[in-house]
Amino acid sequence: MFDFLKKKLKESIDVIQSTFSAKEKEEEAGKQNKGILSHKITEKDVDEVYGGIKQALLENNVALSVLDAIHSDLKKDLLGKDVSMLGYKKDIENAIKSALSSVLMGYPEEKFLQEVRQRKPYKIMFIGVNGVGKTTTIAKIANLFLKNNLKVVVAASDTFRAASIEQLEIHCKNLGVDLIKHKYGADPAAVAFDAVKHAVNTGADVVLIDTAGRSDLNKDLLDELKKVKRVNKPDMTIFVGDALTGNDLVKQAEIFNKEIGIDYSIVSKADVDKKGGAVLSLAYVTKRPILFLGTGQGYDDLVSLNVDKTVDFLFSS
């Protein structure tokens, strides 16, 4: 992930550096004392730096609101700063790193597990458009909980999409987890309600609620999800988005966040996405952290987003 963004950022930074090198030569030529060369960064310089990386970010599906945030962060960091003509490259690179770090937001697995251990049964509702990897992600989260000695119940509350219940059934069988299901067309809120009841009766620690996710995100679907939430009062709502869908993922997240509310996000298919723009945009747009990245089709293919490591990777040689 982020390989393409890394390549594009490197190209942009090379261009920014050659622009600044030309400035350096100009200023050097105009100065008497060549030993104290320094430069106060102007608004034009900041715009040049931003202009340099903007294209790279756009080509990697970074959302426009995120670009604006990065621009203003760069301004805050760099404008009026006295930089030595020898050290400015590092200053600029650090400012870009810090602007990217401030839009990204990860969340440690340990804190997530701590949160889930606070109540029993802890109810987690998953939302996201069909095909993004929601079912697989629920199975991965169930696997994580099982490995941490938490007993899991899954609610098959996507009663709309053909085969969704069977698909969950296969995962639950593989993992040895109870699945509560009704027939297709049944009330999703009632399925989740029964799953919570089952969890109370069997002493389960966590209930994972799958939900429907038609791609047009119409009013009926949103009303259905609101009802699941109203009736079952989940302790946490997790949005699952597909990294490969780029800007679509950001649009979906904005709608879900406004209508249903998102506590955390998980971005699936990070292993096949080379751009990373969706990940860069998502936390900023929802103002909520990214809990995990999905990195494959196996149950263990789930990793936390480490912001420092990610940004270091973008600027490593």
Ligand code: GDP
């Ligand atoms: P749903 O319709 O949202 O429930 O999506 P599914 O869970 O059925 O996933 C759709 C497809 O994406 C399946 O083939 C999954 O195996 C695949 N998938 C899910 N998560 C990942 C991931 O992190 N990486 C990769 N490479 N494939 C994934």
